[in-house]
Amino acid sequence: MAVLIDPARWPAHGTVFSHLVSDRSLAELHEFAAAAGIPRRAFDGDHYDVPVERYAELVARGAREVSGAELVRRLVASGLRIPAARRPGRLDRVLSQRFHRLLPGHSPLERDPVVADLLARWSEPHRHYHDRSHLLAVLTSIDLLLRHGEDCGRWVRAVKLAAWFHDAVYRGDPSRPPGQDEEDSAVLAETVLSDLGLPDPEVEETARLVRMTARHDPDPDDRAGAVLSDADLEVLGRGRGDYARYLAAVRRDFAHVPDEDFAAGRAAVVLSLLEQDPLYRTATGRRLWTAAARRNLSAELHPTAPHWHRPRGERPGRGG
Template identity: 65%
Template sequence: MAVLIDPPRWPAHGTVFSHLVSDASLEELHGFAAAHGLSPRAFDLDHYDVPAHRHAELVAAGALAVDGGELVRRLIRSGLRVPARRRDGRAEPVLRRRWARLFAGTDASPDAVTAAGAELLGRWSEPHRRYHAPAHLLAVLQAVDLLSAAGEDLGPHPLAVPLAAWLHDAVYTADPARGPGADEEDSARLAERLLAAPGLALGDDVVAETARLVRLTAEHRPAPDDAAGAVLCDADLEVLGRAPHDYEAYVALVRADFAHIPDEAWRTGRAAVLERLLGADRLYATAAGRARWEDPARANLERELAAHRPALS
């Protein structure tokens, strides 16, 4: 078990950066980073970006200096390496193609489709986003595909489900002062405005259903007979049921979204979210979602909550 750091060779923002990783666990990596004052925003899925002037300090603190090739090999062997296809830069071309395919064979204007897609991708790519970014959008769309392929019903307006995935975090401020559900409400209103453009040729019923589904993601509690809502909410929560190291990476990125929140307030708020999720009779509303993700999601949530308890007490 070791925290590793490679030489500072990666240029950005007027300096060069090293990569700081663990070859054992993200918990070890986050603990080392926090102990030495690295910002949560420096975390990038499987490593921290470290400016050159801190390299020697972190080596003196216990990070093992290795060359870049050795760092990558050990990260891959650990199973913690995040493949390129899950990174935002790789997600965006895929998302552009997926957006265009939603309107294939319809009366929509290609220029209107392109303009609406560009506005949405611009929103998803805002610089303050770390988790609520293009890679998350792509993961939700893929989870919708998986649930649909497993036989889950997308409701009377199937197109509204992927459209709602595109819109569900289109407004994302990471500002707790706005109150619960404010971003989702603004995202739903954006859906009502953006999707009503004549050039997209979407019916009023599809636009209204999309906005309704977006509002559901504020609490992820679809009614028992709401098939479309069940699919969207389960797809948005798919991340909770990933392998433990993927779940830890998700938590670190969410923490980076809220890097402006002090640690104590973060732990208190996060613990409340975890307790609310664990208090539900079931996390997933679809049969396919429960079969795939319910048990691992509960194990992930319990483990994270247990890690917060000592600090809270």
């Protein structure tokens, strides 16, 4: 067991709370919490908030007492920590600021309804992976690739706008034709950006990039497509904890699909990704994420193979 608890020092609702975490897996944390009768509503992304009156009981059940600083350190090292910017309370503000910076020549009356609609789409209740956190991760990864010298030519804004629209329509319905969500998202981008008065070539490029994310197969000379594709697939190259969270969220996106059907469909996706050579199309993406991505994908297919049992806390290079 590696369930940890820190001293109860966080005031709320007339009492003080501890944080209950696992530095190994969310599955272990949820199992411990369920056995202790802690309701799921107490879970906040990477920890449970538990009142002080339950502290001694949880320690008796096997939770290890650590300081608040040690708990955070071990949670970060495990890869399970959710950065503050990705917590729901700050996501809308951070994302709104990013969107407004893309359209400096437009008034708030023009920008606000567009970003509000997009955020509402990315916040739909059936989304668990394809949500606002994923959107921010893609935008952040685009910035990372650009800082490392990857070049989109004159299409930097189109790449970032394509990130905003690439999953704007997301049904999570396997009965829909492959690529239909991306096609509908591209049409939405064409409509919205044309109404905003963006130049036709930029609108067309944004929509083209959105459609490209259906297959992540940019041409060798498609620099803008390479940046967007790599940013969208960055999640595959994360550390063990983040990757486990990604897999759990994807399964929840398809909770309506029976286990056997989901396993078969997911295996096909994983195999198709493993067959891509290169998986990442930018030099930076290949350097930062390829090794971990192939290890993670292979471990999905063969979870008991030795490559899954690497040292705890190991994380691929992120470059900032």
